[in-house]
Amino acid sequence: MKIKNCSIALLLLLGTQICNAQLIDKLKKKAERAAERTVERRVERETEKKTDQAMDSVFGSDKKKTKKEKKSSKESSGSSSSSTKKGQDIVTGSSFFPNGDILFSDDFNQDNFGDFPANWDTNSGGEVIKVGQNKAFKLNPNGTYSAKTNKLPENYALEFDLVTENLDYKGLSGSQFGINFxxxxxxxxxxxxxxxxxxxxxxxxxxxxxxxQNWGKTNAKIDNNIPFKMQEKFNTTTHFTVVVNGNRLRVFIDNEKAIDLPSFLSNNFGNYIQFYLKGTDPKENHIAAIANVKITEEGEDLRSLILKGGFSTTKILFDSGSDKIKKESYEFLDKMAKVLQDDKTLRLNIIGHTDSDGDSVKNMTLSKSRAAAVMNYFIDNKGLDKARFMFQGRGENEPVAENNSAAGKAKNRRVEFQKI
Structure with a gap:
């Protein structure tokens, strides 16, 4: 009996040891798995941290780049441009009269390198050169240059880029760049x-x-030096905008106003423009060149003209002997309609005028029907209230020019707008 009991006790002891061993083994494996998960989580956290840092670095640089791009965009907003070798923007297009008529434009792309440009005259010489990927007109020392334009109107903007290089010390005493009017x-x-x-x-x-400075017998004499830091504008590309409004001259350099003289261009001194270069030395490779030249006529401030009492225009054209409005007149009529849409207090009397060709009675009828056609354009195409308009015909009775030439007759065929 004792031997049997001992055997049973031994078996129980062995079983307990086996169970304990299995339990320890399970606990060991569980601890190992837990440790593995801890390591995995730590690796995951470190990986996430490194990834975040890398992403921050990438997007951070992108953000900085974006800010830089925004700054660059802000500095050159509203202009069409291309870069020179120094990164200076060459600005084109008129920011003053964006809707005006372009009277002259020359980027020298039609001219060969080394040639004198076809659209210019000079008493000296010059040549087309390359600036970055663009062309410019290099001026010769002591030369005067004028674009082949007709007589310029009372209101216009001249825009151009002045490209300069190697303007430092030697050989530049007495040098000068300027524009004559x-x-x-x-x-x-x-x-x-x-x-x-x-x-x-x-x-x-x-x-x-x-x-x-201005000069001549019929001029109010002005001779003055206006402070402006031109020194920092050299050996790069600088944008000039010259605005002429009757007697008034304004000059903007890189969009900063440098000159504003209200009575500088008296007696139609703004009708013609000369560029000129004095001094400089070709042996020192001094470069003074102009690029992207544009002259834009100021668009009429129609509302201002109406508020002053009215105006007449030859920009509304009709088929010969008819009241049918030509398509090329629509742009002007649409501008006029926009003024009337923006200011609903304006009321107009529309008056038609003709030249003296043909029968005077028929001309009176034609002038009246043309005035009515203009009124109906505003009503039918632009939705303006008929109550805001009157119309009349004056025929050939109120000429503004002689009827013995084509030019004079063209001036007399006009439409007049009077404020009611």
Missing amino acids: SSEQTLNRPKNGGKFSFSLWKGSTVCNQINV
């Missing part, structure tokens, strides 16, 4: 006129001023 078309110094000019001697502070 006059009522006569000449390559010599005008007998009556005005100018603005500045020294190209970057190595001297003498260039930190702009000289404005």
Whole structure:
């Protein structure tokens, strides 16, 4: 009996040891799996941290780049441009008269390198050169240059880029770049006129001023130096906008106003423009060139003209002997309608005028029907209230020019708008 009991006790002891061993083994494996999961989680956290840092680095640089791009975009907003080798933007297009008529435009792309450009005249010489991927017109020392334009109107904007290189010390004392204005078309110094000019001697502070001067028997004399830091504008590309409004001259340099003289261009001195270059030395490779030249006529401020009492225009054209409006008139009529839509207080009397060709009675009827056609364009196409309009015909009775020439007759065929 004792031996049997001992056997049973031994078996129980062995079983307990086996169970304990199995339990320890299970606990060991569980601990190992837990440790593995801890390591895995730590690796995951470190991986996530490194990934986040990498992403922050990438997107952070993108954000910085975006800010830089925004700054660059802000600096050059509203302009169409291309870069020179120094990264300076060349600005084109008129920011002053964006809806105006372009009277002259030249980027010199039609001219061969080394040639004198076809659309210009000079008493000296010059040549088309390459600036980055663009072309420019290099001026010769002591030369005067004028674009082949007709007489310029009372209100216009001249825009161009001045490209300069190697303007430091040597050989630049007495150098000068400028623009002359006059009522006569000449390559010599005008007998009556005005100018603005500045020294190209970057190595001297003498260039930190702009000289404005006019001369002649019929001119109010002005001769003054206006402070402006031109020194920092050299050996790069600088954008100029010259705005002429009757007697008034304004000059903007890289969109900063440099000159504003209300009575500088008296007696139609703004009708013709000359560029000129004085001094510089080809042996020193001094470069003064112009690029992207554009002259834009100011669009009429129609609302202002109406508020002043009214105006007449020859921009509304009709088929010969008819009241049918030509399509090329629609742009002007649409601008007029926009003014009337924006200011609902405006009321107009529309008056038609003809030249003296044909029967005077028929001309009276034709002028009246043309005035009615203009009124109906505003009503039928633009939804304007008929109550805002009156119309009349004056036929050939109120000419503004002689009827003995084609040009005079064209001036007399007009439509007049009077404020009611």
